[in-house]
Amino acid sequence: MSLVVDIKKDLGEFKLDVSFTAENGVMGILGPSGCGKSMTLRCIAGVEKPDSGRIELDGVTLFDSERRVNLKPQARRVGYLFQNYALFPNMTVRQNILCGLRHEKDRAERERQLAEYLELMQLGGLEDHYPAQLSGGQQQRVALARILVNRPKLLLLDEPFSALDTHLREKLLVEMKAMLEHYGGVSLAVTHSRDEAYDLCASIALMQNGSIHMLKPTKQLFADPGTVAGASMTGCKNFSRARKVGEYEVEALDWGIRLTAAKPVAEDITHVGIRAHYFSPTCRQNNYPVKLLGSIEEPFEDIICFRYVNQNPDAPDLWWRIPKQFRPQGVSEDYSLGTAPANVLLLRDIK
């Protein structure tokens, strides 16, 4: 199974120009709010029409502006999990799920599948409840059951966890992951949360201002995001302008230090980045004296702000995230922090 998307649409403030191919498994689309992620899903589902381009699913053309093909959403067999789950408020759980089974003419078979999915989604006993009587997690499972009984060839998940409380989110993430594996087909998950994307998706497309500017396997993307925007979207907080000074060495201009990288430095790099988690006082490599400033306390970690001794005064403070128990006791004048060469992100700044 595969999905080929190559579409353009003028959205006024910016142009959507998206092109990618997705295979079986979960692909994430990660990007800030309003970057065109949801619009991309809507175009694939057929509830919005792109200005031009082509969408193909499993060899079937869903949309092709040149050949004037534009299948109705009803004919596309695309399951769409909306951010608010879009359960029909005037129907019970049972009636909602049966909406996904209207293609099945045999009554007994309908009932059998309904029972199967009620069981699979742990919705037993809730058949006659209305959506407003369910918790967020239950609503999500009803919406998924309703979609899956319809046997979609493609699953679209639009911010699947944003309507849930934090403590529910982590639990449901595990369930959702198991469910998507059970489903087995192509899934696209749109999110603005890098944690959700990392946990759920085998590969991630980074999207900004209406276009995808990178598509990589998840682990690879986090290890080597390649661009400043990519590093920033995957959660990197510390950036400095940089230039190459040796085969494995760059000068971080804003920080006033030289850093050794784990791989050869490309000629055209413009920035380096170091994630806040990856500093250590005991690491001897890339170790430079710093001045520790204030700190922000979080439940299990502290964020400590610091500056390199020779740092450019206009450059912002750096962030260092450290588990509470390792937090330095008392701040001495001659503190220094290092980082392993593999953690030095070599970046280009593409606008």
Place this chain on the structure above:
Amino acid sequence: MDWYPLINSLRIAAISSVIVFFAGIFCAYYVAKLPRVIKGVLDVVLTLPLVLPPTVVGYFLLLIFGVQRPVGMWLDSIGIRFVMTWYGGIITAAVVAFPLMYRTARGAFESFDMTLAYSGQTLGLSNSYIFWRIRMPYCRQGILAGTVLAFARALGEYGATSMLIGYTPGRTATISTSVYQYWRTGDDRSAMIWVLINLAISAVVLLTVNLLEKKQKGGAHR
């Protein structure tokens, strides 16, 4: 006592409410989908009868349906005449009550969560199923309130009605035209009876609207 005005008023109001119910929903649904400029123009045209004096509406209706006018002449040739007949009252009541239904239905449709329609479409549900089984139930309180208001307005219609169908006892008389005629001819007692009947009907209608609104607020908590 002659009950004809009550029966006539009720049948005019009932039939015109049915017409206005479907016409208002139809226009509300399709006007919302039009490009902005056309939508703005149509919106004004469709709402005008609400703010125009009923006599002006009556004047326009006479321009169209008068027996000397092309449309009126043509209708007359196939045996339909809206001037001075009780069913002419259906036309005036419908035209005057239409904006109430149209505007309430449009407001209700605008509050509809479009993701419900989208998810229905992706599940393979037909557009008419989505309209009647999902959109209409979702908007039911607004649409019911609009229907009741339109019915009340149709029942109380006087200006345009008196111009198009006049007052003929036992043929075109309605409650509101009767009140005027009894008062004009000095029959205060009969006028008062019809005033009280009118008051009673209006009170029931407004009570219904209030109950519907309360139910709507209660529904939000569920």
